[in-house]
Amino acid sequence: MLDIYKFDESILGANTPDPLRFAFVKKASPHAGGMAxxxxxxxxxxxxxxxxxxxxxxxxxxxxxxxxxxxxxxxxxxxxxxxxxxxxxxxxxxxxxxxxxxxxxxxxxxxxxxxxxxxxxxxxxxxxxxxxxxxxxxxxxxxxxxxxxxxxxxxxxxxxxxxxxxxxxxxxxxxxxxxxxxxxxxxxxxxxxxxxxxxxxxxxxxxxxxxxxxxxxxxxxxxxxxxxxxxxxxxxxxxxxxxxxxxxxxxxxxxxxxxxxxxxxxxxxxxxxxxxxxxxxxxxxxxxxxxxxxxxxxxxxxxxxxxxxxxxxxxxKTYAEVLPIGCGAGGNMGGYGMMNHRTLDNYMSAVKSGDPVVAMMTKQHALEPIFAALKSGFDSGVLARYFLPSFHGVSTFDFFGPLFKEWQRKGLVEVEQNYVSLTLAGRFWAVSLAQACIQVLQLKHQEQNAPMSVAV
Ligand SMILES: C[S@@+](CC[C@H](N)C(=O)[O-])C[C@H]1O[C@@H](n2cnc3c(N)ncnc32)[C@H](O)[C@@H]1O
Ligand code: SF4
Structure with a gap:
């Protein structure tokens, strides 16, 4: 059971009669993302x-x-x-x-x-x-x-x-x-x-x-x-x-x-x-x-x-693989994120010498399939139960139930049995909502400190 009361307003959203304008302080980044x-x-x-x-x-x-x-x-x-x-x-x-x-x-x-x-x-x-x-x-x-x-x-x-x-x-x-x-x-x-x-x-x-x-x-x-x-x-x-x-x-x-x-x-x-x-x-x-x-x-x-x-x-925004080509391009393959050289000189000399143009690689988080489904769901304006991979054997949709209810109370989402749809306010704050879910999962993952089983 997710105990939402240990989270602050950056996850739960503020208590305000005007969630569109004031549910969160600001859009922290252009896209949501998990740790790698x-x-x-x-x-x-x-x-x-x-x-x-x-x-x-x-x-x-x-x-x-x-x-x-x-x-x-x-x-x-x-x-x-x-x-x-x-x-x-x-x-x-x-x-x-x-x-x-x-x-x-x-x-x-x-x-x-x-x-x-x-x-x-x-x-x-x-x-x-x-x-x-x-x-x-x-x-x-x-x-x-x-x-x-x-x-x-x-x-x-x-x-x-x-x-x-x-x-x-x-x-x-x-x-x-x-x-x-x-x-x-x-x-x-x-x-x-x-x-x-x-x-x-x-x-x-x-x-x-x-x-x-x-x-x-x-x-x-x-x-x-x-x-x-x-x-x-x-x-x-x-x-x-x-x-x-x-x-x-x-x-x-x-x-x-x-x-x-x-x-x-x-x-x-x-x-x-x-x-x-x-x-x-x-x-x-x-x-x-x-x-x-x-x-x-x-x-x-x-x-x-x-x-x-x-x-x-x-x-x-889904779990699709993206092959990156060119200076400064980023993508992901096989569960790894990669970023090509960002400076032109480094990129050009790597191509000339036959060295990899990839300057930095990361291993995506074990829960990346869930993160990707959350990002794409929030971006589309609706999260569907069937679209979310399960989290440690339980339905991710049910796991987030208490948080979704709290967001409903605050005017950010509407909860149905199998769907959570974003209100106008929720759509404006979609990246903050996705990021909040990702942070909660990362925290849970750390707490349990055990390898997760992710059904894709
Ligand atoms: C990478 S830019 C390339 C577009 C093209 N070079 C141009 O100038 O129109 C792609 C889009 O990112 C958006 N963008 C650029 N700076 C932004 C910013 N500071 N905040 C939000 N979106 C931004 C713009 O709408 C832009 O069309
Ligand atoms: S022209 Fe260049 S600097 Fe201007 S928005 Fe496009 S990418 Fe950015």
Missing amino acids: TPIKPEQTVSLLNDLYSSEVSKNNKRCLYIHIPFCRVRCTFCNFFQNAASRKLVDDYFAALMAEIKLKASMPWTQSGTFHAVYIGGGTPTDLSPLQVELLGKAIRKHFPLATDCEITLEGRINRFSDEMFERALAGGFNRFSFGIQSFNTQVRRSAKRLDDREVVLERVSRLSQTDQAPIILDLLYGLPYQSLEVFEQDLKDYLATGAHGLDLYQLVVGGNAPMLNLVEKGRIPPPATSAEKASMYELGSEFMAQHHMRQLSVNHWARDNRERSQYNSLA
Whole structure:
């Protein structure tokens, strides 16, 4: 029996008449996650060799993630920036990346199963040249065993996304495009150092969406400086007007090294929104999308029609394996997490010398199958009893019963016999709820200090 009264508000949520705005203090991190054990550097090479040469998958869903670590300009809010793009750097990187792609594709593990989703992320993959985008797509199609309906996403931005680049990307086999817009509003954009003004972005997204060649998905942030509720509502209307096929609404979480904090400190821009203000924006966004009959695919993702499936985003949150390729890419295989070199120099010299590009490995927590099911359930807005692996022989759903009841009392979830569905407040705090469950399980695991049996 779970004794919930030994936990504080960071797990139980606050007693408040307004859980949407005040159930927790703030979103602590962009994603929930469990603890993992670092692998000693001297063990990495042989472990990687074992993984790459094995023909066993921990389940039958696999994704491929390829990272392009360049951006033309650094946005003030961004935690992902790595390198300023220059033609020479990008060209050299592209050559190294193609070498890594061929090497990884030739591994027995790669050829022994099917890949269901491919994501080219960054940084800004659309800062590659149009020809490089086409060659990249063709290399993936040629070398990897892809499912016939494999989703192949090119992430990027509208700036310099020319007709030629769109055509070459389609010729390369990309069948989904995810553009970071963040906000359409020119003042918000300029203060965040986004390239192009509202009219340019609106016109280009509309043109691309109207071709109906592939789903066009937009990312909007909420909580940026100058982005009032009115501005955000106009952003949502603008999304609707473009005819784009899907929308991600991301809560702004500014990390320690993002330039925005410094600019705010110097009084050059107003501060970003507080958690309570962002909760109001989320409420507005959710209501707006419901009012316009957009289908909700997860707590922060909506689709206009069923052309948008968001396969990668939902698979990567489950127990699917993700093969990481490129500088700064992260993934997991066979119960191990891995992170490639984050600095370009280290990555390039590893590719040249034939050393592994993986800089760090971890052994995932013994309970990772449960953590993954919790993360994906909370992200989808509903936890299903049957979807949760059992915990030490008992139903995980029943184990959490007292906590779910407490969250129901606090307006965060609604509990039924076999499902826990998140209220609007619960959806806003979904990462905090997932993290709370993971922390409770980790604690229980430590207390019992015995090997867990996890039924997958
Ligand atoms: C890795 S970025 C790449 C997108 C692309 N380079 C662009 O500029 O639009 C992917 C998405 O992460 C989101 N993102 C970036 N910084 C963020 C932050 N500080 N908080 C929350 N989401 C953020 C943005 O919505 C962005 O579209
Ligand atoms: S938001 Fe995109 S373009 Fe801007 S710094 Fe981050 S990754 Fe680069």
